[in-house]
Amino acid sequence: MSSAVVFRRLLILPPAIRRHAYSTAVASRPEVYDVVCVGGGPVGLSFVSALQSHNTTRHLKIALVDSQDLSISKSGNDGETYSNRCSSLTPAALRYLKSIGAWNKIESERLQPYHAMDVWDGVSGSKIHFEDQPGTGLVDSLLELVPGNRFQASRTRYETGSTVVATMCENSNLTGALLQRIKELKSEAGSLKVLDKTKVSSIDLGQTPTDETSPDFSQWPLLTTSAGQTLAARLLVGADGANSPVRQFADIPSPGWDYNQHGVVATLNLDRDFSSSELRTAYQRFLPTGPVALLPLPGKKASLVWSTTPQHAAALKSLDSAGFTAAVNAAFRLMPVDINFMLSSSSTSTPESELAWREPATPPSSTGLPASFPRIIGVQEGSQASFPLRLRHASTYTGHRVALIGDAAHSIHPLAGQGLNLGLADAEALAKQMVYGVEHGMDIGSCWCLDGYGSERWGKNNAMLGVVDKLGKLYSAGSGPVVWGRSLGLGLVDRLGVVKSALVGAAAGRG
Ligand SMILES: Cc1cc2nc3c(=O)[nH]c(=O)nc-3n(C[C@H](O)[C@H](O)[C@H](O)COP(=O)(O)OP(=O)(O)OC[C@H]3O[C@@H](n4cnc5c(N)ncnc54)[C@H](O)[C@@H]3O)c2cc1C
Missing domain, CATH: 3.30.9.10 (D-Amino Acid Oxidase, subunit A, domain 2)
Incomplete structure (x- = not known):
């Protein structure tokens, strides 16, 4: 076990136990679930769909809890009006949504793919034009030098990738499609309970049982809902947005700045x-x-x-x-x-x-x-x-019987349109980790099972948060040598096809 893992366990686990071990007894016997996902935003819905779509995890007993009325989540507008909450989804996000059977439920006439980006400096006027054209750029240049070698895998990935940089989609269109998919899967698998219009009012650890016949929930999160239910979670997933109650329960710090x-x-x-x-x-x-x-x-x-x-x-x-x-x-x-x-x-x-x-x-x-x-x-x-815009990054994505995904784990400046895309990638990675855990007979709430998820996603998200943050700061200078330097940089990148291709590939989620 790496020292970082040991450190994280020491950091996260003891405070949660100390804080909650003597919490008020839960009156009624809880309903026990393998997974309780708090948050029916696009990230939480996609995570639940991913679990339900996979043969290995579809029989897990899952509860999805959200305070909002999820039945009115569909866009439902006419072709003249569009929601003001839209996201640019990368090809990588689309591949994931297709793989879980949600993308064919989308109202495609309300989508708008785009094939190019024009970005320019408001002070100097210098600009850069991005276009995603398979057949040009870094990967192909490398392939010409080394045909038939280990770059072949990249070539296939690159060439089969679409020329679309990203696709504009209303968040409500996406959640509507995910809800339809969940409904379809629910009637097939039947192991999912959707508790919408239900707020999670508190989360505590259970009590040590006083007699041998009672189950021991002393290490399990117990959720109390506004409807008075008590849910026990083998794994509690926080897909509950920037102010995540799950993150607060697990005592996971989320440092950053406004x-x-x-x-x-x-x-x-x-x-x-x-x-x-x-x-x-x-x-x-x-x-x-x-x-x-x-x-x-x-x-x-x-x-x-x-x-x-x-x-x-x-x-x-x-x-x-x-x-x-x-x-x-x-x-x-x-x-x-x-x-x-x-x-x-x-x-x-x-x-x-x-x-x-x-x-x-x-x-x-x-x-x-x-x-x-x-x-x-x-x-x-x-x-x-x-x-309000802020940067936040949870110091870890996992704790004992807890995992964070989406905005609960990170908030990023919208200038690169990456927030939801990162969240969907988290959901995909956590669902894969669940498949691995079930296939290997692991306790899916244990750190042994969850660590793989954290190590796959934390570093990647941290790198993207850092790049986007620096980009925003670089462009906030209104005069002086920084303006001259960034204009020169932008002009150079615009002329260097290879670098541009690499950048647009990263923006399209192929990084
Ligand atoms: C101006 C702006 C533009 C953006 N543009 C883009 C873009 O182009 N591309 C992109 O990828 N991202 C973009 N983003 C980011 C993107 O909108 C978010 O990353 C994404 O919506 C987060 O989804 P989520 O499911 O993690 O969280 P949310 O959508 O916040 O969902 C959290 C859910 O948890 C529920 N919840 C919270 N607390 C409780 C509780 N106690 N009990 C029950 N339920 C609870 C809430 O009701 C909610 O449904 C943008 C953000 C902003 C602000």
């Missing part, structure tokens, strides 16, 4: 149909206050993710739809100083009038605006919202 930024989201109306263009593109401009991204949805729609200061976010949310539309056009078309003034309290004119006179005086060549960039002509009513 970005002092809010992510403003909205569904936008465009002057152009993205799906009719040959190459569908996602756009992101780095402003010193944070990146602003326009991500394609079907038809003349797009999803906005504008990371900015809390003051700007509040100003944006207070604007009417014409003002908001003008401010978003300004975010891509004006110089940072003009955008700051437009959203500041010292501005006495409306964003529309500011944009009207400033835009003709700002040539696209000075801001780096790509020629293909559409005009935003409106915002879907009521779709503006904002979320």
Whole structure:
């Protein structure tokens, strides 16, 4: 056993036991489950689907608990309105969702794949254009040098990969598809209980039994729900989001920092149909206050993710739809100083009038605006919202009879669209670990079984969290040598096909 593993066990296990060993006795005898998954967000639902889809784990007794009404999770909108909570899913995430039989339940007409990304520096205007083209780039260059050797595996993976960089999908469309899949599997396997509209109100360890006939739950998490049930979990999975009650129960620290930024989201109306263009593109401009991204949805729609200061976010949310539309056009078309003034309290004119006179005086060549960039002509009513942005990373993903997945384990800045993708990869890895555990006769809640999951995912997620964090910080400089250096870097990367291919491969989840 490695010293890191020993350390983690010492770190996590004793506090949980000390804290809960003498907790209040649970009145009724608990219902016993192999797995209790708290959280029916996309990550928790995919984990449960993965367990239920696999022959080895489908007969595990599972409870899925969520405080929300999961039956209304389907997107259910018409083709004109789109949810403001969308995610760009990488090809790796799609492969996983296909493998668990959920992707064919998705409302495909509401998806929008994209094939290219235009990213530019809001201060210097330098830019980079990414396209995912199998047949070019790093892997193929290597293969030409060493045909038929160990790189063959990479070649197959690379060539069969699609040219799609990522696919925009409403979170509600994904959870709707996962719920349908769970319903289908539930009628086949019948070992899953979905407890929605049910809040987990407390989690404690059980008591040592006073007589020999009673089961010993002293090392098991016992959950009490708002409906008064008590559930005993051989393995308790926290897919319960950033404020994870499961993580708190297990006493797992989740260090990190706040970005002092809010992510403003909205569904936008465009002057152009993205799906009719040959190459569908996602756009992101780095402003010193944070990146602003326009991500394609079907038809003349797009999803906005504008990371900015809390003051700007509040100003944006207070604007009417014409003002908001003008401010978003300004975010891509004006110089940072003009955008700051437009959203500041010292501005006495409306964003529309500011944009009207400033835009003709700002040539696209000075801001780096790509020629293909559409005009935003409106915002879907009521779709503006904002979320505080922070970085958090749990110091371990596992404890005795506990595992964390998704946002419960990590929160990442949305600038690279990776949060959900990392969470889905966690769910896939934990489900695989469960298969391994069952096949090898292990106690699936034991550290022996769970450690493989933590060691597979923690390092990878930590690397991605670090890269995304540094990227955000690099672009927050508004002037000076950093701006010069990053522009030079961006220009060089744009000219180096090999490096670009490697970067786009990582963004598409092939890293
Ligand atoms: C502005 C923004 C843009 C983003 N864009 C992208 C993107 O493009 N691509 C991407 O990959 N990611 C993106 N993300 C991140 C992504 O949205 C999250 O990583 C993802 O939704 C997390 O899913 P989850 O299932 O882990 O957690 P959640 O979706 O938070 O689900 C947690 C669930 O746990 C339940 N729960 C919590 N406490 C309890 C309790 N006590 N009892 C019962 N149930 C409970 C909640 O009801 C909820 O359903 C973005 C995030 C933001 C803020």
